[in-house]
Amino acid sequence: MNKKNTCKLYIFYLLAFLPATALAAPITFNTALPVSKGEVLARQQFIVTNLSDRLGGMKRDVTVRAGVSVLGYGVTPKLAIFGVAPLVNIDREVGALSRNFTGLGDATLFARYEIYRNDTPGKTVRIAPFVGATLPTGRTGKTGDGSVDGFAGLIFTAASINWNFDSQVKYVANTRANGFARGDTLNADASLQYRLLPKTIAANTDAFLYGVLEANVTQLQRDRLGGVINPNSGGTQAFLSPGLQYATKRWIAETALKIPVVNNLHGTALEPDYSLVTSLRFNF
């Protein structure tokens, strides 16, 4: 696996976590729940991802640590825009060789628009498509991808005071940069958040503790280097992500461990061991 290819794979794992809003929402992807008009939401994520294996007796170990800052703004009651800026630290060890890169990663901008809403007392169903792009703000081949990559998707959310269900499909169209084109990806995600505490709601209830279980499936197409297909790329991955989320009236704290249950990558592509995501969200 060459340097650029390796870097793009790490960044892919980082960008798999797109921000949710500051409402009770999935931890590893987005929700269709609203951002109020004129309101600003902030989210700070801390993500640690480890990938490792042993190839022909040689150990390969990569750890990606990222602090991801997210700002969301409600332009209208239906339209919200988001900006995502990651700071990335990558430790890479291949046999006796080790490298470390730190810096700004690739920033993401996207917009989400609500196309369907059905509100009833204590319940809501929303559907919202989104579209955006990842920009090459990181150092190409080190902390950045080098290309402008577009993505689009659709989110379905059904929420009540006892549980929330969110699901998402997302397609990422990766473009070529410096002769390298990462394969496009298709994601399908689902999240169930179930209120564990309090058992019953009183008039003075001002916080919920949710148990969270998320499933993420990704189909990666093969990469191309100089027009030639890289056989050690692409494949299918599936993850389960159990987590906890504590939601108050002004902030949310949450954590989830993303565990691979299917790692069906082609050739010698490096496979992920886990991702740990923790985050804080604030509503101003």
Next chain:
Amino acid sequence: MLKALTLSLGLAILAGSAIATDTEYKLQVDGMTCPFCVATSEKALKKINGVKDANADFESGVINVCTDGSVNFTDDQLKAMFLKKGFTYRSMTKTKTCSAGDFTKKNEDKAG
């Protein structure tokens, strides 16, 4: 003595009339499913001049709003305000007089 009595009576009448003008509204708002949603709605209501307090009931989606009587909510106003917040306003009822203290106590009693 008579002057003091007259003054006391006058103040009592004034105080009584001030309390009597307090009004409680019950707003039916759909789509609120979490503490964040409730906080957003309560915050918007409390910004309105004349609103003394606002508390939402999660399960029923009813927000109790205690006002000093100077507020006259309209359906159009509330519909627009909650639409901006991302929720659906359905209806309101003007129930009875309230005061901020009683209102808070009532909610505490309900909780306890």
